Amino acid sequence: MMTIDLALQSDIYLNYLAIVGGVLGFAGMVLGVMTIFGKDVSSIWRTYRGWLIMIPLVMGTIFLGRTAVIVGVALLAIFGFKEFARATGLYDDWWLTGLVYLGIIALAVASFVTDPRLGYPGWYGLFMSLPAYVAGAILLIPILRNRAKGQLQQVALAVVGFIYFGWMFSHLGFLANTKYAYGYILYLVLAVEINDIAAFTCGKLFGKRKLRENISPNKTIEGSIGAICVSLIIPWLLWFSFPHFEPWHLVLTGLIVGVGGQLGDLVISYIKRDIGIKDMGAVIEGHGGILDRVDSMIFVVPIFFHVVRWVHGIR
């Protein structure tokens, strides 16, 4: 469980605050020194400024507790889906777009309320069955408006939008109900970002062979392997986040982030490439849209969730 008081008492939260603050401060200093020595770092500054806004927002939301996290994840899912809808043209269809929004709100409600039969916070059964209800409702919309032309495409986009950007991502909000919520959520956010940066850096340093040249020509096999290696080390350094994990759990956790993070990135890449756009939006200066930032989380979160649930339970 998460509350403001628990955050203040939680060594895990305070440790992460120190880590993130330290990294941010160090990066700022490095950039400052580079600027003094006359290097052109203007584009990195823009990205850095984006982090300066995003990190306090994320840490602040987690500090505020369970409700804030569930609401925050739902908002990210809603605005992330909105970017997808605007990019694909599904947004012109306000019925379907509105229905997916409602579905995402329902996911947040399911994450928030108490399970009526078991009495635990978070109605797991409803959360897991919502895709059936929402996908079913989406499929009924063309019948309601008595229209067939182009409906398969619209319905398919809405279902993918709900399942991928809504349901899969919203597992992050449900994690706020667990005993180790701080450790799980903070680890996932930090490890996925490190994995992203590692893939980029290793690719720049050692990259030779293309990973998937028709999807994302800048990604390389070397970068990908480097990122997996880094991600396999991270859980050992952050073991305090989940002290109940055994060593093989750490290996599994590292693999989920290392592989899942890159898969999420590739999924958004082929979606963008198929549509023919560069970024999903321009909300975050220097980072593109919301989906360009959280893309790697989307695959990692549900897999991590269900593996943890299988091994330890999610209470």
Place this chain on the structure above:
Amino acid sequence: MTEWEYHPAPDIDETMAEHLRNFPRQPYMFMYALRSMAALLLRGWMRLYHRLRIDGREHLPASGSFILVCNHTSHLDTLCMLCAMPLNKIHRTFPAAAADYFFSSLPRSAVSAILINALPFDRQVNGAESLTVCSHLLNTEGNVLIIFPEGTRTTTGEMQRFRSGIGRLVVATRLPVVPCYLDGGLKAWPKGKLWPRPYRLHLRIGAPVSYEQLDESSESVRKICHDLQSRVAELGEIAQ
């Protein structure tokens, strides 16, 4: 298998500030919802606080595009005219608002674009270009433009001369014009005051006028401006 066609929104790589400032704006569900709620609250506030009375609502054309003109004494003018429009038309009613004032900062742009649905009108540099934007907007059947031909708020209560822009717009679009007069605006919210005072407001809507028979000469433009000004003034006399 046939390939799907995607139609990405044209403003996909714009930032939030650009979304708000650029025109025409893409339709946003959140914006519509907020604007509809704001319109309801505004109607309540106008009725209770200013005891707004609207006469001549039946003169508003039920369909097609048209132009609303009004005397300009305060910011309440725009709000009253928005209250006169049916709720289902507020998303297609665009008050022309001075870009140098209403779109000068991000919070102001947000209020102007989301709540008022304002069209940013550049009255200083690109008056002609802004008029082109207006006539493009009016080409879409059902769009309504609210314009204050005096160009700025009066400080004395005396109606100022109508600028030629309205005449040029009318000869270019050949659309009907609905003259209006708002009484009480100057007393309720004079220029320079931060907050409106609870004085009575009375909006009078006149019968629509069509100038289709006039040509595009500058003589016609003058005639239209003059005619509209006297019609608005006439409504003012009745209202008082």
